[in-house]
Amino acid sequence: MRLKLELKLVEGTTLPCNYMYELSSCLYKILNEGNPEFTSWLHDSGFCKGKKTFKLFTFSNLYIPRFQIEGDRLRILAHAIRLIVSFYPIEAIDAFVIGLFRNRRIEIGDRKSRVMFEISTLERMPEPEFVSRMSFKTLSPLFLEEQFSDSRRTVHLQPEDPKFAALLHLNLQEKYRAFYGQEPESSWPETRLHLLSVPKAKTIALKAGTLQETRVKGYMFRFELEGQPELLRLGYDGGFGRLNSQGFGCVEVMVLC
Numbered sequence: 001m002r003l004k005l006e007l008k009l010v011e012g013t014t015l016p017c018n019y020m021y022e023l024s025s026c027l028y029k030i031l032n033e034g035n036p037e038f039t040s041w042l043h044d045s046g047f048c049k050g051k052k053t054f055k056l057f058t059f060s061n062l063y064i065p066r067f068q069i070e071g072d073r074l075r076i077l078a079h080a081i082r083l084i085v086s087f088y089p090i091e092a093i094d095a096f097v098i099g100l101f102r103n104r105r106i107e108i109g110d111r112k113s114r115v116m117f118e119i120s121t122l123e124r125m126p127e128p129e130f131v132s133r134m135s136f137k138t139l140s141p142l143f144l145e146e147q148f149s150d151s152r153r154t155v156h157l158q159p160e161d162p163k164f165a166a167l168l169h170l171n172l173q174e175k176y177r178a179f180y181g182q183e184p185e186s187s188w189p190e191t192r193l194h195l196l197s198v199p200k201a202k203t204i205a206l207k208a209g210t211l212q213e214t215r216v217k218g219y220m221f222r223f224e225l226e227g228q229p230e231l232l233r234l235g236y237d238g239g240f241g242r243l244n245s246q247g248f249g250c251v252e253v254m255v256l257c
Contacts, residue, residue, distance in 0.1 A: 001094050002086040002237065003101060006121035007062075008079065010105060014113040015074045018205040019062070020140075020247040022108050027059065027085065030100050058239030058250040060084035060139035072208075073113060080120065084139055086250060088179060088238040098124065110209070128236070128253045130229040132189075135254040141202045141218025142241045143248045144168060156217040158199065165193035171241060172231040179234065191227035196254075206246060218248050 016022065066077035087097065107116045128134075144167050145154045157164045169191035176184050199221035206214045218241075225232055239249035 001088075001097065002084060002125040002127070003098065004121075004123040004125055005083045005085065005101060005119050007081050007083060007106070007117035008120040009076060009081075009115065010118050011116040012109070012114055013076045014070070015062075015076065015108060015115055016110050016113065016208060017069065017072050017074050018208040019074070019108060020204050021206045021208070022110055023059065023062070023083075024246045026106050026108050030104070030106065031097070033100065057085070057087040058140070058244040059086065059247050060250045061247070076115065081117075084125075084250060084252075086237055086239070088234065098122070130233045130236070132229055132232075133224065133226045134232055135196060135222065135224045135256050136236070136240075136251040137222045137254050138220045138249075138251050140247050140250040141204065141216075141220055142251075143216055143218035143243050144171065144241045158201075159193070159195060159219050159221055159223070160199065165191065168193060168240065169227070169231075172227075172234055175234050175238060176231060179238075184228070184231070188228040188231070189226070191225055191231060194224040194226075196222035196224055204248075216243065216248070222254060 060083060063082040064074070064076055064078055065081070068075045068077060085101070101119055102122050103119065105116055105118050107114055109115055142159070144157045144164055146157055146163060146167065147154050157167065172191060173184050199219040201217055202220055203215055203217045206216060225235075235249070236251060236253065238244055240251060241249040243249070
């Protein structure tokens with residue numbers, strides 16, 4: 001399930017440039033107001049497979065038609081902005097989630113600056129047809145890292161790295177196991193990645209300005225995937241790569257002529 005929100009400015013005009021963590025916290029707060037048990041599960045457990053947990057929802061960068069960067073702040077010069085929020089389809093929660101976002105105000109920011117928005121328009125977007133070959137455009141940075149079992153060292157991978165596609169496929173398989181509670185079919189093909197643009201790095205600071213600050217390097221780019229439609233659907237609805245519930249890996253389908 002995918003929702004397009006139009007947000008109208010009510011109070012304030014300045015956001016932190018690194019607003020992803022604050023926006024994620026805001027979305028959790030909205031869900032918590034409607035059903036604390038659901039959000040407790042979503043925040044603390046989600047879908048589990050072994051020691052790994054997948055929330056299976058994601059959101060886009062804020063689409064701001066006009067803005068100005070002022071140091072570590074982003075001044076909004078438009079009257080309204082847009083946001084995409086995408087959940088893996090769970091019929092039991094669809095109506096409940098839509099109701100939570102309808103006709104309400106949300107506040108995003110940190111101690112230095114905050115902006116109050118009103119959700120003026122809420123649209124449930126139609127689901128695309130999922131086939132074995134699809135093209136996507138990132139709406140938020142796509143992040144993958146290689147973790148080394150013999151140490152705590154990790155490497156943030158570039159999409160051009162040969163390991164990137166393999167880890168993307170493994171990540172989709174792990175999400176499938178967590179969501180469905182079963183193994184992917186052995187006959188399903190490996191997910192193959194073809195870049196359609198030069199990836200642009202975007203480093204995001206999560207919990208910026210705190211002792212818990214973490215810097216994550218993701219990439220914005222266009223790409224084509226060949227693979228099992230069920231896995232491509234998982235990536236579209238719940239996010240590709242890692243840290244999806246913190247605003248990474250949200251994509252839209254591209255229609256190529």
